[in-house]
Amino acid sequence: MWRFILIGMVFGVALTQGEVVSWYRITEMFQFDSFHMYGVIGSAVVVGALFLQIAKVKNWHSVAGKPFDVFRYEGNWKRYLIGGTIFGMGWAVTGACPGPMFILAGAGVWPILVAILGGILGTLAYAAVRKHLPH
Amino acid sequence: MEILTAPWPWYITGPIIAITMASLLFAGKRFGVSSNFQTLCTIGGAGRLSDYFKIDWRERKWNLAFVLGSIFGGTLSGYVMRPEVHVDLAESTVAKMKEWGIENPGEGLAPAEIFGPEAWTDPWALVVLLAGGFLVGFGTRYADGCTSGHAISGLCSLQLPSLIAVVGFFIGGLLVTQFVMPYLF
Numbered sequence A: 001m002w003r004f005i006l007i008g009m010v011f012g013v014a015l016t017q018g019e020v021v022s023w024y025r026i027t028e029m030f031q032f033d034s035f036h037m038y039g040v041i042g043s044a045v046v047v048g049a050l051f052l053q054i055a056k057v058k059n060w061h062s063v064a065g066k067p068f069d070v071f072r073y074e075g076n077w078k079r080y081l082i083g084g085t086i087f088g089m090g091w092a093v094t095g096a097c098p099g100p101m102f103i104l105a106g107a108g109v110w111p112i113l114v115a116i117l118g119g120i121l122g123t124l125a126y127a128a129v130r131k132h133l134p135h
Numbered sequence B: 001m002e003i004l005t006a007p008w009p010w011y012i013t014g015p016i017i018a019i020t021m022a023s024l025l026f027a028g029k030r031f032g033v034s035s036n037f038q039t040l041c042t043i044g045g046a047g048r049l050s051d052y053f054k055i056d057w058r059e060r061k062w063n064l065a066f067v068l069g070s071i072f073g074g075t076l077s078g079y080v081m082r083p084e085v086h087v088d089l090a091e092s093t094v095a096k097m098k099e100w101g102i103e104n105p106g107e108g109l110a111p112a113e114i115f116g117p118e119a120w121t122d123p124w125a126l127v128v129l130l131a132g133g134f135l136v137g138f139g140t141r142y143a144d145g146c147t148s149g150h151a152i153s154g155l156c157s158l159q160l161p162s163l164i165a166v167v168g169f170f171i172g173g174l175l176v177t178q179f180v181m182p183y184l185f
Helices: A002-017 A023-030 A036-058 A077-094 A098-106 A112-132 B010-026 B035-043 B057-081 B091-100 B117-121 B123-143 B147-156 B160-183
Strands: none
Touching (some): A023 A077, A023 B091, A023 B160, A098 A112, B035 B123, B091 B160, B117 B123, B123 B160
């Protein structure tokens, strides 16, 4: 477990120091006023995609010798577009996606706990209605 | 030291996010934070309410440990490395935020009007936080992923559903920024 706590810590420090957890930066991103957030997400995707390509060519495995556990999203576009749009609205309002919500609590922005509670309620609501939603 | 305590540029933070994903893959896991909402509900006993929560949360303990670590990281950065934050925003953003009614755009990590200590006694701030969080929880579970699962893990592995989800993120975010933000403060 310690290794996951350590990886999480590096992630939490990087997102706070890089201001990714800042409501202001997310709003600025949705205004297209600054390159900062596009640089963060863009460089993460480029470096991460290169890593996965190299891993494929070099046949890298997990430390336990298994293939990388890359999740494969399947099915129809509906859930991704509608669910994504709903999440995007919440992301703009709270200025935080799930990772930063928890990181902000650690950084002392206590009212974000109310948003985390909202996230849990939203999850319960999704479970309750998901059979009636297009997927 | 100053290089650690100053705000980190995008070309440091972005690659560290990729390293986070790579580290989790090497550890035999995958990078995705929003599934922890489901795990927390399961631990709270929500399995009685819906099959959606009938999962073995012990298999996901590592992800809760990751979140715990990220909370510690937030504490280290927020209290030790950079306790006084002023976000150096684009001037046009600052002007817009003042127009919306934010008094000190860029002060702290988030505007005091909603995220400051006064929020606890401000019913409107609590409603905004609860509703925003609700949309995040509902939306990420519906889309089966958030920024880490779709925008990072999914786009890095060149998956079309993740690109569609990210387009959705921006549709939702732009709608709120254009039409809701002026009434939030």
